[in-house]
Amino acid sequence: MFDAAPTAAELSNISIFRCSNCMRAESCFGAALDGAICNRHGESLPVLDIFARGKHLYSVDDKVEQIYIVRSGAVKTYHLTADGEEQIVGFHLPGDVVGIDAVATGTFQSSAVAIAVTEVCRLPISAIHGRSAESLSFRQAVLGGVGREIQRLHRLLYLERCTAEQRLAAFLLGHARKLPKSGGVSGAAKMAVMLPMSRADIGKFLDLATETVSRMFSKLQSAGIIAVHGAEVELIDLATLQTYASAAQQTVSRRSKVH
C-alpha cells in the first residue's frame, strides 16, 4: 500500500502545483520560497515530483541543487560504510525535510532513496540562499531547519547507547509522535502506526541485527505493550512504552535490564 503506482492524474498535477494552494503551506519550511518573491530571482518555484520505490532523490557525491520536502510516502537517508554496509541515518515521512544538512555543508552527507512511492517538493538551493539574503525570518527558518537536524542527530546518538528494547521502543514512539492529529503520546493511551520500512531497515537504522529487531517486536508484543500486524503496529500501552524508551530511573548501566 505504500507503493501504488502514481496515477496519470497525480502526474499531471505536478506542473500546476503552487505552495499557495498547499494545505500544508503555513507549517511548511519551503512555502516562503513560493510566489513572486522567487520569480524575482528568476528561480523556479518549489516543484512537485514523484519518486518510485527504490529511486534515489540524491546520492552522496551529487551536486547540491535542491533539497526536498516529503508530501507522501517515505524516504530513507543512509551512508555506505567502507565495507559496503548500509547505515541508515534517518527516515523521512510526510512533512519532513530531506537534505537540509546540505544547505549548511554544501554537500550531501548521505544518500536518499524512496522506500515507497513518494511525492516531494523540490526546493532549489539557489532560491534558499537568495531568499536568505533578503529576509531575516527566512534566515531564521533555514537555521531552524538545520538546528532541528542537529537535534535529531543528538537524539540518534543517544538512542544508539541504549539496549535493543529501548531503541525499538523509542523508535516506535518517535513515529507515533510524527503522526498527524494525535499530537503524539499526549493523546490517547493507544494508537496505531504504519511502518513503511522493512525490519532490515529498522535494524540498519537502530544498529541492530534484523533478527534482534524481530525478537524485540515479539518481546514487546508478548508483554502486551504493542500488537504487531506486519507493517502495522498497534501501540497499546503508550505509558509503559515511554518508560522503556527513556532509559529513565533505576539502572546505572546501559546493559542493565529495564525490566
Next chain:
Amino acid sequence: MFDAAPTAAELSNISIFRCSNCMRAESCFGAALDGAICNRHGESLPVLDIFARGKHLYSVDDKVEQIYIVRSGAVKTYHLTADGEEQIVGFHLPGDVVGIDAVATGTFQSSAVAIAVTEVCRLPISAIHGRSAESLSFRQAVLGGVGREIQRLHRLLYLERCTAEQRLAAFLLGHARKLPKSGGVSGAAKMAVMLPMSRADIGKFLDLATETVSRMFSKLQSAGIIAVHGAEVELIDLATLQTYASAAQQTVSRRSKVH
C-alpha cells in the same frame, strides 16, 4: 601540564585582546566579528576569557548569549542521560568552536566544561546574527561552521557502530589530524599526541567502559602500533592504525575481527 594556573600576565591581556592581533585570525571563524564592524552594532568584540579545569562554559539550560573558540586547553561537551550518566559528545581543542549548534537551534544542545585550564574567545550571538544580515561571506562562514558540526555528528554516529578497537584507533587518529603542523596522517609515519582527557572521559565519548578503553590501549600497544605513556600516546604505525580505524575491507560484520 594541562592545568597550570593562569598567570597574572595572561589575565591582564584579556582586556586588550583583539582579533587583529591574533595569530590565528586568518583561519578563525570569529575574526570577521572584530573591529569597527562590530562596534557599529554596539556589540562587544570577541573577548578573551580563561576557565579553570572543571568550570562550565555553559549548561544545557543556559540562555545562549555567546559561543566560544578554544585558544588553549580543552573543553568537553556532554549530555546527562535520564539516569544521570554523562554522555560526552565532543572534545574541543585549540582552534575548535564550542556551541556552534546553538546558533542554529537557539538553545545549547549540551553542556560544556573545561577539562584543563582553557583560554577561549567569546563570540556574542547577537554579533553573529547582526553580521549575518549584512555579509554574504559571513553567512556562509556561519553555515559552514554549523555544517562542520553536522559532519562531525555523522562521523560520530559512524564511529559508534564500530568495535572497541576501531573506535579507539579512530579516536587517536582524529586527534592526530587536529594537531598543528603534521597535517595529520599524511605526514610522517609516526607522531605523538597528548590526550587531555581521562580514560573515563574517552569511554564516555566512545561509549565504552573505562576498563575496555584501557584494555584497547594495551592491545594496540602490545601489537606495536602505539606506545602509551600516561596521557601521551605515540602513534608508531599510523598506516596500520588507519586500517584498524576504517573498518575497511574484508569483514561484513561489525562484530567480526579486523585482525
Next chain:
DNA sequence: CGTGCGCTTGAGACGCGTCAACGTGCGTGG
C-alpha cells in the same frame, strides 16, 4: 504451484560490561 523474499524463532558464540583486586602517583596531615 514452485521460487524467492521478508519475517520469525532457536542455538551457540563472542564482545564488552560488571565486579573486583591491585599498582602507581599525588596531595594532605601527622
Next chain:
DNA sequence: CCACGCACGTTGACGCGTCTCAAGCGCACG
C-alpha cells in the same frame, strides 16, 4: 619525613546482551 587516602589506570574472571548461523513459515509473484 613517612603514613595515609584517594583518584586514576590496569588487569583478570565471569556474565549478559546481541550477533551469527541455520531452519522454518507465510505470502507475493511469475
